[in-house]
Amino acid sequence: MGQFIIFIKKELLHIWRDRRTLFILIWMPIVQILLYGFALTNEVKNSKIVIFDQARDEASRALSQQISSSRYFSLLKNVYSYEDVEATFKQGKIRLAVIFPRNFREELMHTNHAQVQLIADASDPNTANMLTNYASSIINDYQQSLNQNQAIPYTIRPQMRMLYNPELKGAYSFVPGVMALVFMLVCAMMTSIAIVKEKELGTMEVILVSPLKPFRIIIAKTIPYLLVSMINIACILLMSVYILDVPIVGNLALLIGESILFTITALSIGILISNFAKTQQTAMFTSMMGLFLPTLLFSGFLFPIENMPIPLQIISNIVPSKWYYIIVKSIMIKGLGLGSVWKETLILVGMTTFFLGVSIRKFKIRLA
Amino acid sequence: MQSVTVSHLIKNYPAGKKSVVEAVRDVSFSVDKGEIFGIIGPDGAGKTSIFRVLTTLLLAEGGKCTVDGLDVVKDYKEIRKRIGYMPGKFSLYQDLSVQENLEFFATIFNTTIEKNYDLIKDIYAQIEPFKERKAGQLSGGMKQKLALSCALIHKPTVLFLDEPTTGVDAVSRKEFWEMLHRLKTQGITILVSTPYMDEAGLCDRIALIQKGKILSVNTPKGITKEFKKPMWAVRSAEMFRLMNSILADPAVESCYPFGQYHHVVFHNAENEIQKLEQIIREGNFQNGEIKPVEPGIEDCFMALMKEQGTHG
Numbered sequence: 001m002g003q004f005i006i007f008i009k010k011e012l013l014h015i016w017r018d019r020r021t022l023f024i025l026i027w028m029p030i031v032q033i034l035l036y037g038f039a040l041t042n043e044v045k046n047s048k049i050v051i052f053d054q055a056r057d058e059a060s061r062a063l064s065q066q067i068s069s070s071r072y073f074s075l076l077k078n079v080y081s082y083e084d085v086e087a088t089f090k091q092g093k094i095r096l097a098v099i100f101p102r103n104f105r106e107e108l109m110h111t112n113h114a115q116v117q118l119i120a121d122a123s124d125p126n127t128a129n130m131l132t133n134y135a136s137s138i139i140n141d142y143q144q145s146l147n148q149n150q151a152i153p154y155t156i157r158p159q160m161r162m163l164y165n166p167e168l169k170g171a172y173s174f175v176p177g178v179m180a181l182v183f184m185l186v187c188a189m190m191t192s193i194a195i196v197k198e199k200e201l202g203t204m205e206v207i208l209v210s211p212l213k214p215f216r217i218i219i220a221k222t223i224p225y226l227l228v229s230m231i232n233i234a235c236i237l238l239m240s241v242y243i244l245d246v247p248i249v250g251n252l253a254l255l256i257g258e259s260i261l262f263t264i265t266a267l268s269i270g271i272l273i274s275n276f277a278k279t280q281q282t283a284m285f286t287s288m289m290g291l292f293l294p295t296l297l298f299s300g301f302l303f304p305i306e307n308m309p310i311p312l313q314i315i316s317n318i319v320p321s322k323w324y325y326i327i328v329k330s331i332m333i334k335g336l337g338l339g340s341v342w343k344e345t346l347i348l349v350g351m352t353t354f355f356l357g358v359s360i361r362k363f364k365i366r367l368a
Numbered sequence: 369m370q371s372v373t374v375s376h377l378i379k380n381y382p383a384g385k386k387s388v389v390e391a392v393r394d395v396s397f398s399v400d401k402g403e404i405f406g407i408i409g410p411d412g413a414g415k416t417s418i419f420r421v422l423t424t425l426l427l428a429e430g431g432k433c434t435v436d437g438l439d440v441v442k443d444y445k446e447i448r449k450r451i452g453y454m455p456g457k458f459s460l461y462q463d464l465s466v467q468e469n470l471e472f473f474a475t476i477f478n479t480t481i482e483k484n485y486d487l488i489k490d491i492y493a494q495i496e497p498f499k500e501r502k503a504g505q506l507s508g509g510m511k512q513k514l515a516l517s518c519a520l521i522h523k524p525t526v527l528f529l530d531e532p533t534t535g536v537d538a539v540s541r542k543e544f545w546e547m548l549h550r551l552k553t554q555g556i557t558i559l560v561s562t563p564y565m566d567e568a569g570l571c572d573r574i575a576l577i578q579k580g581k582i583l584s585v586n587t588p589k590g591i592t593k594e595f596k597k598p599m600w601a602v603r604s605a606e607m608f609r610l611m612n613s614i615l616a617d618p619a620v621e622s623c624y625p626f627g628q629y630h631h632v633v634f635h636n637a638e639n640e641i642q643k644l645e646q647i648i649r650e651g652n653f654q655n656g657e658i659k660p661v662e663p664g665i666e667d668c669f670m671a672l673m674k675e676q677g678t679h680g
Contacts (some may be wrong), residue, residue, distance in 0.1 A: 001477070002475050003475055010461065010464065013464060014461070014463060014464075018463065032542075114669065201459070202455060202457045202458075202464075203459050203461060204455075205425060205455045205459055208425060208448070209424065209448050209451065210448060211445070211476070211477060211478065226512065273412065365423050365444070366424070366427060367426055
C-alpha cells in the first residue's frame, strides 16, 4: 500500500511542478468548450434576407415586418427587381429572398388565394430547408391571425410542443456532445504520455527493476490525472450552466458520477496508447488524431447515427463517447435517472475494465 | 558461493529485415559473492547488454544466467526484489528533490530510509546538505552519488553499476571507487562496467570484453601476468616519425602511442635495446629515450585484441 501511495504522490508532484502543462490541462477544456460551444452550431440565427415587395400594400408590409423581426432572420435590404435578388444571392450575402407579387392584398382578400415566393440558397440544403420552414411558419401564423374572425370549416392545426428544449436551442444538443469530445481528448492525452515519458527519460528502467507490479503502476498513473479531470468536469459543468445557458435538469450527483466514469474510460484509453507508443510525440498524436475523428463522427451530436449506413452504425457502438453523449443528454437535458441510463453506464464500465485490463496484461515488463 | 553466473550468453538485436547485430556472442563468466567484478571494454563492446540481461530487463537469445542462484528469465520477479541497478544514463526523476527521489525508491522496495541509513550513510551524507534540491540541478558527481544511494537503499545482495564513472570528474571517480570498496565490506556483490582501463586495477577480478566477446577473465594482476613478452617505452622529439620508423622494422610485433611514450613489443626477446637504439641513431631522432616498462591492463587489452583479431 505504501508503494502505491508514494507512486501516486510522485505522479502528483510531477504534475504539480510542471506548471505549464497543468495550466494547459486545465485551460484547454475551458477554451475548447467555449470554442466548440459557440462555433460548432447548426442553429439558424439572424440569417440575412432580402425582401422584394412588388405590392407594397398593408398585408405585404405587415408580413415583411413579421419576417424581418423574427430572430431567425435579419433584413439586409429591400430590393426592387429580380436582377437585384439574383445579384445579392450571387454575392453570397443572403440565404433567403422573400418576394411578394403585385396586388398581394387584393388577391388575398378577394380571391382568398395569394402567393409569396421564397427563394433559398440551397447550396447548403439543411439550412435552406430550415429557413423556408421558419419563413413558412411565420406566414402561416399571419394567415391564421387573419382568419381569426372567420369560421373556416375543417382546419387541422397541428399543436407542436418541443419537449426538453422548448426554445429549440442548439446548445442543448451541443453541450453534451462537446463534453464528450473534450473529456475524451484531454483525458486520453494526459495519460497517453504518462508511461511513455518514463520510457523516454530512462526512469522506466529503474522502475522495472523493482518489486512494483504493473497493476499498481498503471492504477497509480491514472489516479492523479483523475483528480485533474475532476477539476475539468467542474469547470465544464459550471460553464455550460452559466455561460452556455444549458440547465442541469437531472440529478447533479449522478451527472458528475457518470462524468467521472467517462473520464476514467478516456484515461484508460490514454494508458493503453501510452503502453504501445515509443515516443511521447507518437502518443500525443495518436490520442489527438486517433480519437478526435471517431468521437466527432460517431458520438451522434453532429451527425445522427440513425441516418448512417448500417456498418457505420455498428462501428459507432465501440466509440465510448456515443454512450456518454446519450447519458449526458438523458440526465442533463431530459432529467432522467439512473434507471434509464444503466445500460449505457454498464457499457462504459465494461469498456473501462477492458482497456485497463489490456493495459495491465500488455504492460511491458522488460525493455524490448 | 557464486553470486552471478553467465554461461554461453548470446544477445542479438534486430537490424533491418532478417539481419541482426550480435551484441553479445557466447559470453561466460561467474562472479563470487562479495567481490567487485569489473566488465571492461570500449563503447559498443556489449557491456550494457550483459547488464540488462542480468537485471532481467532484456531476454537473451541464448545461454543461461543466474543471479543469487535465481534464473533471470524464470525468477525475474524475485531477482527484481533483491538487486540494485544503476543504469548508465542518469535515471532518476529530475523534477523531484534529492530526498523525494530517495524516499520514492526506498518505499517502492518496501523499506524506509531510516532502516538502511547505515548502508548509504557515507555516500548520502555528502549530498544531504542539498536534499531539498531537484535532482536535475545536481552536478554530475552528486547525481552519481544520489543514483547509487537510490540503488542501495533496499540493501541489495547484488549491485549492478553500468558505467557509473562515465562523465564524472577524476576526484569524484576516486571517491566513487572508495565507496564501492566500503560497500564490499558489507558483503554486497558488485558488478561494475567501465570503459576506463585505469579503473580495472580497482576491481577484484575483471573481464575484458571487445565486440561482444570476452578476451580474458582474471584478476588484474593475473591479466598482466599473462603478458609474457618484455615491453619497452620509447620517446623522442618527433613521435610520429619515430612510430613509423619502429613499425618499419620487421622484428617489431607492435608499437602504439601510450601517453608520452610509444609502447613497443618485439617478436623475439633478444637485443631489443640495441635494435631500438639503432633506429633512433639511424633516424637521427633528438632526445631519444628508451626504458623497459611493466605492461598495464591497457597493454594487455591491446595485445589480446590483436591476438583475437588474427586468430579468429
